[in-house]
């Protein structure tokens with residue numbers, strides 16, 4: 001059976017868990033906690049599996065290991081409706097997944113982590129402000145797309161939608177205001193209303 005090293009508060013792990021759930025793929029979830037007495041051993045186990053040593057880390061039935069949430073999504077979605085077969089359409093999905101890792105997650109997920117799990121007083125006010133501005137810019141990019149499209153996938157709900165949903169739906173925890181983004185809020189509702197949806201956690 002697939003094994004996924006993960007934790008319940010990580011949006012990157014949630015992406016993978018949601019797709020596995022929608023694909024009805026059985027998986028053994030292995031919790032990796034932070035700041036608990038047992039966490040050092042759990043993190044050492046993850047570090048022994050790959051050079052990056054972060055979660056999510058997926059271990060396949062044959063023992064091969066895959067890291068990077070969006071790479072894992074691409075692997076699991078192969079041959080399913082969650083990723084288009086057409087090369088151009090597929091590239092459209094990939095470009096949103098690169099956008100997520102480049103301009104969205106580094107600001108929105110990091111700010112959320114600091115605000116909910118970390119100590120904001122250890123981060124400069126300037127950096128918190130830069131994350132807020134850049135994350136809000138990324139939400140604006142999504143809003144402009146969603147003003148004209150229902151999904152980020154050219155043919156509908158896709159792994160690009162899963163990748164972007166993970167941290168957008170909890171962006172308020174990082175101090176982001178979604179009120180100015182009505183098309184984005186409608187997409188969040190549409191996404192969560194899909195049959196087979198599974199909440200984070």
Ligand SMILES: N[C@@H](CCC(=O)N[C@@H](CS)C(=O)NCC(=O)O)C(=O)O
Nearest residue numbers: 010011012054055056067068069070
């Ligand atoms: N780009 C990677 C990010 C992986 C990552 O940074 N994961 C975090 C949890 S969301 C982690 O393992 N943090 C532990 C650490 O920083 O040591 C992905 O999308 O999977």
